[in-house]
Amino acid sequence: MKNKQPHPTNNILYSSEDIRQRVDELIDEIASTCDTENLVVLGILRGSFIFLADLVRGFNRHKIHPRIDFITLSSYGAGTISSGKVKIIHDIDVDLKNADVVVVDDILDTGRTLQFARDLFIERGASSVRTCVLLDKKRERAVEMEADHAGFRIDDVFVVGYGLDHNNYYRELPHIAKLTFDTI
Numbered sequence: 001m002k003n004k005q006p007h008p009t010n011n012i013l014y015s016s017e018d019i020r021q022r023v024d025e026l027i028d029e030i031a032s033t034c035d036t037e038n039l040v041v042l043g044i045l046r047g048s049f050i051f052l053a054d055l056v057r058g059f060n061r062h063k064i065h066p067r068i069d070f071i072t073l074s075s076y077g078a079g080t081i082s083s084g085k086v087k088i089i090h091d092i093d094v095d096l097k098n099a100d101v102v103v104v105d106d107i108l109d110t111g112r113t114l115q116f117a118r119d120l121f122i123e124r125g126a127s128s129v130r131t132c133v134l135l136d137k138k139r140e141r142a143v144e145m146e147a148d149h150a151g152f153r154i155d156d157v158f159v160v161g162y163g164l165d166h167n168n169y170y171r172e173l174p175h176i177a178k179l180t181f182d183t184i
């Protein structure tokens, strides 16, 4: 079957092995610094699904047994420029009272999505809310927001793979690649 989207394999920023190693470090970091007694891991869909799956499986070796849920937030629509307004497309279904939340997202860019999620979960009564992203873009944020845990700091380029998409393609790539728009 022919897939019209070219698959970026020559602009790899982080290989699957690079990601595996860094995610393992993040797991240890979270396990040693977060309250994990009543842990609820909340992933922001859709970009975080692979990262979150790797994180939570690593928690098992620390005997951490979180509840897990997802919220679908959207600020991008179909383009690559953030529209600025974050919307809840699909909400979580878990009571956050007394919960220690770790919010997981794929990438921190303008900061709006992660800030929106953190504020929402605090408002809903979580005891604590920590944030964890795989990628942290070096750029000026639109809002004041930094992640508590971040995998890699990257330049202000558009990346895909390991859950991150362009028009919902490329999420399955095991690596993180830079997307160059002259090829699509």
Ligand code: 5GP
Binding pocket: 044, 047, 075, 076, 082, 105, 106, 107, 108, 109, 110, 111, 112, 113, 114, 157, 158, 159, 160, 164, 165, 166
């Ligand atoms: P923010 O609200 O911080 O501007 O954006 C966060 C969201 O924008 C991320 O969850 C991600 O979905 C999307 N995003 C930002 N930068 C990139 C990028 O380089 N590649 C992809 N695929 N998505 C991005």
Ligand code: MG
Binding pocket: 044, 045, 046, 047, 048, 105, 106
């Ligand atoms: Mg996202």
